[in-house]
Amino acid sequence: MAAIEMKNIVKQYGDGFPAVNDVSIDVGDGELMILVGPSGCGKSTLLRMIVGLEDITSGEMVIGGDVVNDKAPRDRNLAMVFQNYALYPHLTVYENIAFPLRLAKTHSEQEIDTKVREASATLELDEHLERKPGNLSGGQRQRVAMGRAIVRDAKAFLFDEPLSNLDAKLRGQMRTEIARMQRRLGVTTVYVTHDQTEAMTLGDRVAVMKKGNLEQLATPRELYEQPVNLFVAGFIGSPPMNFLPANIKGNQVELPFLSLDLAPEVAEKVQGKGLLIAGIRPEYFEDAALVDDAKRAKGKVFSATVDVSEWLGNEQYAYIPFEAPPEVREQLEQLERDLDGETLRTQLVVSLDAASRVRDGEEAELFIEPSRMHLFDPATGENLTLRR
Numbered sequence: 001m002a003a004i005e006m007k008n009i010v011k012q013y014g015d016g017f018p019a020v021n022d023v024s025i026d027v028g029d030g031e032l033m034i035l036v037g038p039s040g041c042g043k044s045t046l047l048r049m050i051v052g053l054e055d056i057t058s059g060e061m062v063i064g065g066d067v068v069n070d071k072a073p074r075d076r077n078l079a080m081v082f083q084n085y086a087l088y089p090h091l092t093v094y095e096n097i098a099f100p101l102r103l104a105k106t107h108s109e110q111e112i113d114t115k116v117r118e119a120s121a122t123l124e125l126d127e128h129l130e131r132k133p134g135n136l137s138g139g140q141r142q143r144v145a146m147g148r149a150i151v152r153d154a155k156a157f158l159f160d161e162p163l164s165n166l167d168a169k170l171r172g173q174m175r176t177e178i179a180r181m182q183r184r185l186g187v188t189t190v191y192v193t194h195d196q197t198e199a200m201t202l203g204d205r206v207a208v209m210k211k212g213n214l215e216q217l218a219t220p221r222e223l224y225e226q227p228v229n230l231f232v233a234g235f236i237g238s239p240p241m242n243f244l245p246a247n248i249k250g251n252q253v254e255l256p257f258l259s260l261d262l263a264p265e266v267a268e269k270v271q272g273k274g275l276l277i278a279g280i281r282p283e284y285f286e287d288a289a290l291v292d293d294a295k296r297a298k299g300k301v302f303s304a305t306v307d308v309s310e311w312l313g314n315e316q317y318a319y320i321p322f323e324a325p326p327e328v329r330e331q332l333e334q335l336e337r338d339l340d341g342e343t344l345r346t347q348l349v350v351s352l353d354a355a356s357r358v359r360d361g362e363e364a365e366l367f368i369e370p371s372r373m374h375l376f377d378p379a380t381g382e383n384l385t386l387r388r
């Protein structure tokens with residue numbers, strides 16, 4: 001296995017704007033790195049430059065300590081792991097796994113047999129070696145595809161949206177399968193997806209990209225709790241973070257439904273900034289009736305009229321419309337476009353405990369702690385409340 005270092009990588013197709021713009025990412029030996037972002041952000045281009053299917057305009061690609069910019073794909077010894085469509089339907093599982101070794105003509109029959117059996121033991125495929133791919137479950141096929149990569153002793157595994165054609169249930173199963181096998185094998189892996197849930201659940205670290213730029217590279221937890229800007233904040237999390245106009249008045253911030261006191265270190269950073277954008281995740285709101293006194297003392301109770309609520313069994317969502325003034329509307333509309341969103345979210349979405357008694361058309365008493373709020377600069381999108 002090997003570490004992959006991308007140093008100031010630029011990719012320009014023709015004369016156009018850079019599809020990848022000065023991106024540096026270090027993937028540690030054995031690490032699972034996710035490249036995530038909306039369509040067109042450059043994640044596939046970056047993956048193709050790692051494999052060698054695309055030339056690098058400038059910057060250095062280093063794999064296992066060697067600069068590979070000018071190396072052909074076959075000399076990089078990386079394995080693209082594809083879904084079932086890349087398995088040969090007429091060959092058994094055994095022959096599918098053995099295929100790359102037979103092709104390379106570098107191993108004796110005995111060596112091939114040893115390698116295939118080692119791989120199948122690791123991947124729990126022993127019972128299926130004589131079956132054809134058509135008779136396997138999706139998860140088993142995925143393991144066969146990984147088996148083919150293992151026998152080659154590839155330096156790293158690369159996945160490009162491997163689950164995008166599957167239905168939601170199978171996608172969940174396969175995600176778990178890939179995570180389990182990747183950890184067991186300890187193989188350096190780069191995984192491209194546009195799906196933030198996949199990114200958050202699979203990755204050791206996640207590189208969030210937008211329009212060719214690397215916006216933030218961090219652990220899933222850090223992305224969730226400490227997004228560096230509006231884009232990352234809006235991209236990570238489901239349902240997405242709420243963005244509200246936030247008027248800074250001294251040591252307070254006025255939001256559409258309530259005012260909150262700012263912590264002194266936050267007040268200092270945003271003093272005199274006027275109108276900002278507040279970001280609060282739906283799950284940070286609580287039904288005030290379910291909050292004990294000790295906790296109430298740390299936050300604020302406010303009321304708002306619920307337009308519609310949805311009860312999901314384990315939680316419930318309540319939707320509360322508000323007006324966004326023109327000063328922040330433009331930035332929020334741009335954000336919606338960047339996030340591939342369809343409509344401007346001028347409603348607060350709160351995710352409450354399933355036991356909560358909110359009702360459509362009625363006032364709800366809600367609770368929020370000021371420390372749960374991020375404040376973003378509307379001009380630059382920068383998160384002004386990051387703890388550094």
Ligand code: ATP
Nearest residue numbers: 013014019037038039040041042043044045046194
């Ligand atoms: P998707 O998820 O839709 O595949 P992506 O994030 O993987 O998107 P890329 O496919 O890497 O994005 O494309 C990044 C940018 O480069 C896009 O603007 C795309 O139109 C452009 N691009 C990709 N391939 C080429 C090409 N061969 N020639 C010219 N432009 C290209």
